[in-house]
Amino acid sequence: MTDDRGQDVWLGVDLGTQGVRAVAVTSEGRLLGTGSSPLTGDRRGERHEQDPQQWWRAVCSAVGQVCAAGADPRRVRAMAVDATSGTIALTDRHGRCVTPGLMYDDGRAGVEAEQVNAVGERQWAKAGYGRMQRSWGLPKLRRLLDRYPHAVADGWRLAHQSDVINRRLVGHDVPTDTSNALKSGADAATVTWPEQVLAELGVPTTALPDLVLPGTVIGEVCADAAAECGLVPGIPVVAGMTDGCAAHLGSGATAVGSWNSVLGTTLVLKGVTEDLLHDPNGVVYSHRSPAGHWLPGGASSTGAGLVAREFPGADLDRLSEDAAPLLPTGLLRYPLVSPGERFPFVAPDAVAFRSREPAGGAEDFAALMQGVAYLERLCFASVDLLGAPTDGAVVLTGGATRNLVWNQLRADVLGRPVSLPRHASPALGMAVLAASAFGGPGGLDRAAASMVRPGRTLEPRASRRSAHDEGYGRLLDLLVERGWLPGTVAAHARKGTAP
Template sequence: MSVWIGIDLGTQSVRALAVGEDGEVAGAAARPLTSHRDGPRHEQDPEQWWRELAAATREALRDVAPDRVRGVSVAATSGTVLLTDRGGRPLTPALMYDDRRASADRANEAGAAVWERLGYRRMQPTWALPKLLWLFRDAPAGARAAHQSDFVNRRLVGHEVATDLGNALKTGVDLVAERWPEEVLELLPPGALPGVVRPGARLGTVCPEAAGQTGIPAGTPVLAGTTDGCAAQLGAGATRAGSWNSVLGTTLVLKGVTEELIHDPLGVVYSHRAPDGSWLPGGASGTGAGALSRDLPGADLDLLAAEARARYTSHPPAVTYPLVSRGERFPFAAPDAEGFTLGEPADDVERYAAILLGAAFVERLCFDYLDLLGAPVDGEIILTGGATRSAYWTRLRADVLGRPVTLRENAEPALGMAVLAGGDPARMIRTRAVVEPAGPAPREAYSRFVAELERRGWLDPAVAAHARERIAR
């Protein structure tokens, strides 16, 4: 049976997955990564990426015959960059996706028209292009820009590689033309940027030196990967227009598929390019399960879920806007937003249920906003992330959405990369369950929640009106 290797190069660890053509995992392994943080500074050692990736793939392939391996692809954190020399050796530490030392002013001044055309309107200081401009101030002649995935892909194939459009988004690539715009090229030294290809394009084959270190057979095709968020979407199987992957863990991330590029006047939705040329719009909220660990430290969440399920035949009486930290990014931009609760929870069960309901309301509001922008939202909704371990929360989300929701057996980014490396998603991605709504959507409670966001000046009145209109449908 053929096997494909997916690698997820994350913030805290690198994970390798060897997946058979029927979706069975033939081998898996993970290795930790360390970070260096100090205020706005967040760096990692690129050489550690390679060492731990090699260790993880060796272990994952320990029981896999070399002649079964058909391809490998790597996902990486979006916006993580470094400078290398011409031979691919690091000249700087890697500036991670949330390093905040750069300013976006120069990038936004030069590329305003491009960013407007691409729908996200403005770059943020943590994006890759502002960080590269900051790094190149003191760079030696001949320095090259490299995304996290570029660095390890070059080690795998033994020569220069193109970067994928997903990781290049925050570096300013023109996703419509699929090339670097002149506005970006004029900001950086000549030859500093790699070429660009779509995710899934062939970059080369594993070279003998890399094979000896990683255990991946020499000659194995190396396919361009994508960002970790897009990889998770591929692993979830949200690849048809109108389908959406809602990832609810510490925070909420929503990604879907559209045939046309979505333009967002608020700039809270931006789109990646899919391997087939369609678009992957989405956004990341500051709300999520992180509010549970903050507001209910040490609580037995399973026990609270059981008590909430027994207590409430429909939705709980109170609702919390569960911001994990100050400021909101999606479905609206409000840097000063703070969490609040409508109602007065009497105990931990009500506090727990109020947080779950609030996260479900934010998820619904995300879909309302995407519908307002013209995105198709009538396809399959696939739920992934840690929140899916709670049957009560999953049922509540289905009720609030008024839609059935799909759960997968495995939807991790490494699986998405195994699919991108050449596996058949129809066979490799398995459905665990489809959860139907148990009752009517809590329309009045949701309407009050939307009205409160509008009253506080965070939610645009037009968005609030559209949400109320969809309630009435």
């Protein structure tokens, strides 16, 4: 057994949709402890809210489990927290949340999104994404300010999900990072708020936190938080990133041209480019990497979140075994987890559909897996159309990678090798980010290479490509017929430009 007693330990915390996860990892990638705690929410149509107090309780529980599992908190050199992208709340002068947390896919700010886009058209084009979507942070902030007209006078401020946790950790006001603040209007290139645009929207700077780059030390764990979480006071807290960016760092795919595809509740694709991508359709947006590159990508509303909903209590291993011989299946599914699509196209009125009724549960499950894989391929086609390099490594992470049938299916549909690192997770990505903050020049790449351990590589089966090409093309037709997928994107996707 390796003696790691002299190595530094890094703590990463991931606030996902369904739960909080935490890990403690050494500088050489040895996993010392893990913890998790579930989250619940209120999801009704376009409404999706969570209780911010539950976020903190879940963080304390997950971190406490890490320490109980054998990770000595006295050895933790630094920690970082990620959160779901675009999730916000308002806090009072004392940093206490005074509204529910509006989650990443809460879609009630449609009117406000139109206002935001009309006023900030030039700024959003400069930022690369062209238009904001109704689920983004700034439209939701505008909606909250309308709902609570006394908010500004009372000193209420915007807080992203990770800001809520970071403030509890350090015990005082904290700046927000440009990754979580991107969908709230922050200019990641200049690390500033677009004050003129925000003023026209009635959003004063007093309602906004300060901005820093991910990886910036923003404080130390205070005594109260240490007591609640099982840590020790004084641990540096590093500004984190969104969960998609965290998963990207945790995959180890930090080289230009490489991509990380995360399949959890939803599908998130993120890559690395030298330059900022510009998407006039507002589908692809780019975060700024702590290493200085750009991280373009997007989050689809399709994903594995349908599995528990549609197959409750099922033996998923057996279901996958039964589904495997049916692939490729002629049953086409567009498997939306919630109404409306965000990536690889924007269609607020999109709804899930099947091309026909399934013959049974196994075929329906096969079509669900296949539908997500087809959307994943379409995501790659959309970023390829924008000029992003897609010739690097493709790394698969997320909870769905436990399904070996699904992993192989994704390699078959993409038509290229995919790799699955060991222990990859957004929480690991935050541990990598925390380590990089103390690593000097090249810290991020060096930390990722050291801490993310390689796993399996799956090769595509050439015998399946033709059938998948046909099914993929048919799904594109169905999406175009419904008016959701732009014809230019569909035409490019039909050229066989899977990565």
